[in-house]
Amino acid sequence: MAQSDQKIKPADIFDKAYQFTAADDVKALGLYPYFKPLTDTDGNVVVIEGKEVIMAGSNNYLGLTNDIRLMEAAQKAITKYGTGCTGSRYLNGTLDIHLELEEKLAAFMRKENCVLFSTGYQTNEGAIQTIAGRNDIIFSDKDNHACIVTGTLLSNGRTVRYYHNDMDHLRKLLEREGPSTGKVIVSDGVFSMSGSLARIPELVALSKEFNARLYLDDAHAIGVLGEGGRGSASAFGLLDEVDLVSGTFSKSFASLGGFLVGDRSIIEYIRHHSPAHIFSASMPPANVATVLKALEVLQEETWRLDRLEVISNYMRKGLKELGFNIWTSQSPIIPVVIGDLMDCLKFWRDLFEEGVYANAVVPPAVPRGQSLLRTSYMATHTDAQLDSILDAFRKVGIRRGIIDQNGHSLIEA
Ligand SMILES: Cc1ncc(COP(=O)(O)O)c(C=O)c1O
Structure with missing residues (x-):
């Protein structure tokens, strides 16, 4: 065997996996938002980590999963x-x-x-x-x-x-x-x-x-x-x-x-x-x-489609008025742009503590610097639940410096 061959460490196809620590790093900070098990759900309200939270991240648009x-x-x-x-x-x-x-x-x-x-x-x-x-x-x-x-x-x-x-x-x-x-x-x-x-x-x-x-x-x-x-x-x-x-x-x-x-x-x-x-x-x-x-x-039950349209408009307007950047949403999917990845994970955690679950979406699913909370709405969300979601976003948005009290965005994203 040539001397140079002896020095080369043989490649292991698993190296990339052994070197992947990002998920563990974020878990150690208590900010990991993925694979959270739901231990109970009625569609609108779910139990995660023993806590009841409003589901604002499901694609259950007509609210039929628990019908x-x-x-x-x-x-x-x-x-x-x-x-x-x-x-x-x-x-x-x-x-x-x-x-x-x-x-x-x-x-x-x-x-x-x-x-x-x-x-x-x-x-x-x-x-x-x-x-x-x-x-x-x-x-x-x-x-x-x-x-x-x-x-x-x-x-x-x-x-x-x-x-x-x-x-x-x-x-x-x-x-x-x-x-x-x-x-x-x-x-x-x-x-x-x-x-x-x-x-x-x-x-x-x-x-x-x-x-x-x-x-x-x-x-x-x-x-x-x-x-x-x-x-x-x-x-x-x-x-x-x-x-x-x-x-x-x-x-x-x-x-x-x-x-x-x-x-x-x-x-x-x-x-x-x-x-x-x-x-x-x-x-x-x-x-x-x-x-x-x-x-x-x-x-x-055509009221479900009608309600979905009404509440999507309501949430778009509400989030916008609070000062959030919701991109160009025209549907019940309403992204709330946070920007920095770690800020987004912190926002996610605070929102959860306030009783709302939304989906944290980070690169490569979105461009760098455009990390967001993807919210989505269901025909069965009650008005009170929608207002609680807005209230939680308002509180966390102000606390985390994403919006001010007067409905202005404080970030560039
Ligand atoms: C636009 C789009 N197409 C296809 C799919 C795949 O659908 P499914 O999750 O039912 O496999 C998704 C899932 O999120 C989607 O968003």
Whole structure:
């Protein structure tokens, strides 16, 4: 063995893990906000570390996770079908209720066909990987969700990313491509950190002008926005103009799983080609039955959507008036920008002590210096709970020097 070889310490693939101490460092300071177990919950109020706090960080937009009708539907499905499907939809894992849900969702979304996936993440990852082939190009918003990014990385197509919601940049990128390349524009309908909407009328116009297909990930918009909760494109009266719309069941639908709707042949193609669909077990019966019931409730109890809109406006106005920077939120997701990472974790802890749980979001999920508390609201939040959330933000914001008493921001972020 050469002398120089003896000196080199052999690489260990685990070195990065042994050197990862950031989580332990923050835990030692008592500021670690992640993986906190909820030991009890009624949806609105949860128990963490033995303390009751108002949940202001859930995607349970319609407030249905603890609805007795959904819980009973799930229990009945378990009694009838068992606890799991133990196989892919392709083979032994299709139940009659999977087909019923696909039919009902296609009808609800006014599209020809629907395919279910076992998570929302798999839906976008699997569908995007499958539709973009070797000669195709994906135009993806820079702020798109991680599952879209994964889908683009897995696909054999090329991907170009346009600046967030920047339609001039998207146009320039589209102009560079010739007519022989298959094109799809992919965007979140509502962006999951900022709560802002995609520029759907412009996306539709550009997709038509450049003969590109349009794909929206409406995880945070179906059951939230648009006519009867049909999502972001519907909010602009443009649902017909979007080729593919995906949704998730982990938010408004109070369950787990995801779906994609579109024209019959496209959905059939994805159903028969997507590895994430073919090589993964299907949604368990309880999850499917929960979504079927949630879809029914969504259509019957339209007050939930109305209330969601009213309280989102109320909270946006309230947080803004207190002096907080809430970015460009247009939905029940309202970020409160704190700026520095450690300041954000301290704010999170103080807020918790004041009886409110919100999600601490730090880089790389947001740009450096833009750490934030991501708040989100549910149709079932009471007025008193909303005011308690505002009061807690006011107290902590002043104490931590983020806002002053007169409703001014004291930070640059
Ligand atoms: C925009 C967006 N798409 C997809 C997903 C993935 O959904 P799920 O958590 O149901 O897998 C999320 C989850 O947060 C999301 O925010």
